Amino acid sequence: MPKITIDEQEIEFAAGIPVLQAALDAGLDIPHYCYHPGLTVVASCRLCLMEMKMPHPKSGELGWAPKLFPSCQTPARDGMVVRFNSETVVTGRERCMEYFLLNHPLDCPVCDQAGECSLQDYSYKFGKPESRMVDPKLVMPKKDIGPQTLLYSDRCVMCTRCVRFTKEVSGTSELCITNRGTNSEIDVFPGKPLDNPIQGNVVDLCPVGALLDKDFLFKQRVWFLQSAPSICPGCSAGCAIRVDANDDIVYRLKPRFNPGVNDWWMCDEGRFGWKYALSDERITTPRLRRGSSTKTPKWEDVSEILQYRFSQHVDEHGSGGMVVVLSPMMSCEEAWLLLSFMLKVGPNVTAVIGPILSVGEDQAFPAGSTGDETKFIIRSEKAPNRRGLEMIIDQAGCETLSFDEFVESVGDGEVSAAWIVGGYPEKTWVPKALEKAVGKLELLVAQDLFETKLTAAAAVTLPACAFTERAGCFVNHAGLIQPFESAVAPPNGCHRDGQYLYELAGYQGLYTPDRVRELMAATMSQFADVREAAPAPVHLH
């Protein structure tokens, strides 16, 4: 691997990257605003300037060139010697930080970005505690630039990341720079608001508090938030995300760097589409029904009740008419546990994959791009784990039916017992034909987030948890197995699906996805080593 010397420290780097990226990869905190590895380099913030050793034009002797170089724009080369710690670089940076704050309103106490703001961080680390400017500050406007986003241009540092994002990634070019010099501001064209399916990323890209998410505005101080790494269940892309929550309430989702999957981005559908988890119409307790009377069993009895019901059913009807409908919203672990249980009580059980909503076609950004030009894709398949279920059902080798065939069989009275898992964000996922035919089932267990005709008819209703409350792994459209962690506890009184399925499948103790994956790996080796994507450098923002 090629090597570069940064501040007397020899560092290996991947060929073809700029010096700044090499430094960040090595864990050095080099301040930068305009540089972002997912966007073109403009080298305009002039914060990452460095000195470089070059041969003297006459003597050829290697020495520090009397010039500063933007490290974001300078490609790293083998044997290069650069420094960020010289007095010239350090004082230049200090002055640059002073410039960034000249017209900044210093309204951190009311700014959503405070706490995760690189203007704050850099000012503490690289700046000076006071400004030498005694003149009035320039006051820039606050603007409503789109249905989801606000722009406080007085906080803007003009890094133009957002402008480049809309030009290069979303391909929609809603944002532009207007005016000139110190009056420059980011703006939208009249009548053309910032409104595209991945516009939320501009808020993540903004290194300061200029671009704000209306959804998160004034909701929470970021230092109260705790993050859990997760995988977005919105479609089959499997974007790596972070769930930010405080006190068991989720406040926002943010993308995590995941090269080759979502890189640094996520779509608005995923970003804002999790609110169903907060609904107070959620099912939170198990429920038993005999005729018209219902009863809430204790959680510790649930496992036994289900065992009893199914074995009784098998005794009476055999296991030929038994079906388990696994939802593509389930994690691999949950699906595997449930299928294990069903196979144990009825070896002839048929496995069905629940309905998968498909919306239009895969949506590539920039629109119309192909191959390497494509920066981001929203998948048409609106479920996270079809591939995972297929792997598990294949391995189990049980009978399968498509969901439509299953609905037909229920209508024909060929199914006697079914465990149907929902867990979809919409309550309307149950097809009318199934709603009508459901009465023909001798035994129905419905596991879902919300009340449906199925839960109303079910002998046993079990609460499902939202993805923010669960842990496990999903297999994305390309067969990539990715783990996700739970960010918050389930609603009061509710147990996690993984936990009760774990107990049901005959295991004791606390459900952990790692433990279940170990068990699964005995027959499916691909689950032996499921890891997070390598994180982005700490000081890259």
Add this chain to the structure above:
Amino acid sequence: MADYEPVLLKNISLEGSTDLKVYESAGGYAAARKALKMTPDEVTEIVKEANLRGRGGAGFPAGVKWGFLPKDREVTYLCVNADESEPPTFSNRVLMEKDPHQLIEGTIIAAFATQAQKAFIYMRVEFHEPFHVMQNAIDQAYAAGYLGKNIFGSGFELDVFIHRGAGAYVCGEETGLIESLEGKRGCPRIKPPFPAVEGLFHKPTVVNNVETLCNVPHIIERGAAWFKSIGAEGSEGPKLFCASGPVNRPGCFEGPMTITCRELIEGDGYGRGMRSGKEVKAVLPGGISMGVLTADELNMVMDFDDPRNFGLLGLGTAAAVIIDQQQDIRKVLANITRFYSHESCGQCTQCREGTSWMDKIATRIADGVGRTEDLDLIVDVTKNMGMMPGLSICGLSDGAAFPIRTIVQKFRGEFEAYIAEQPPTSTLRVLSTFN
């Protein structure tokens, strides 16, 4: 310099000097005919040998610039920088308004040398008269077959277009010009890649100033040795100078780069002395961006090298603004800071924020609310803009730093005297209302 024989301006007093026939009867287009019989490399060699340094301000040798073009290029563009926007400068305007065919001839030769088939004259929008004159001249040249296909039977083909700017100073910077020509905001580009490798529409591009190109026909016609016989080593060839301010004869003059700043003000062929007994207080000798000279420094030679000995950035556009003793130096400073604050494109932090901060300080000093520490502060701000190359993408921040720093440093005593006259309590009172 009464014995100086004008070269660039020799036609301007002719009747109908903008007409093709008049230009040709004065020997015009002979150089282009001659050049097109040579090979492009021969033409480049002659220009290189003549050491024709760019007249736009930076003084980079034109022949060397042409030599940077990659050998295997397919398309080359030539841009003629007619965005003359340095404040007291109007020499390109004289050349275009009075002798447009000289520029067209220079353009043909330069395009031939660089094998460019398209040339764009990027003209500042305020040049209404020069635009019409140039456009007429181009139309005449097309009609005569001097532009278009098969020029002078050589098989060489060239189209010339005039593109009018939208009024930004920074579009006179070569990459800012290219961006603007492409229809974008006039923001200078990061280099590398240099325009010679990747310029206009991602193709190899040469950008030359109007005056530079106007020298080219004369070099071809009369040879590199003749060109080098004018002026001194390192600053060869004829040069246009401008003088504005309270001199007896403000205007654009031609001379060798051996004259001093004093000659430009007082010489018979130049400014002919100060008007009605006024005395020189200060001179900005190279457009405003190069810095200031005091009345004691007028022996500075107007060449490419001597200005550095006086703390200036360079020769610049060799257009001098003369400031007389009656002027308030605070207002001079405020006027200059306002200009840069208005013209900074806003990409680079140092320039965007620095120019506006300096403007706030200078305006406040001019308004009588200055503090002595402001003088140190403003010098310190300029240090983060033009002390070390590489602080910003283009040279605008250096251009802003030099005049401001030299004015404050060289006239510090005057500033201090003004500040000492201010009632101190009123200064504090005004300052306390700001934040």
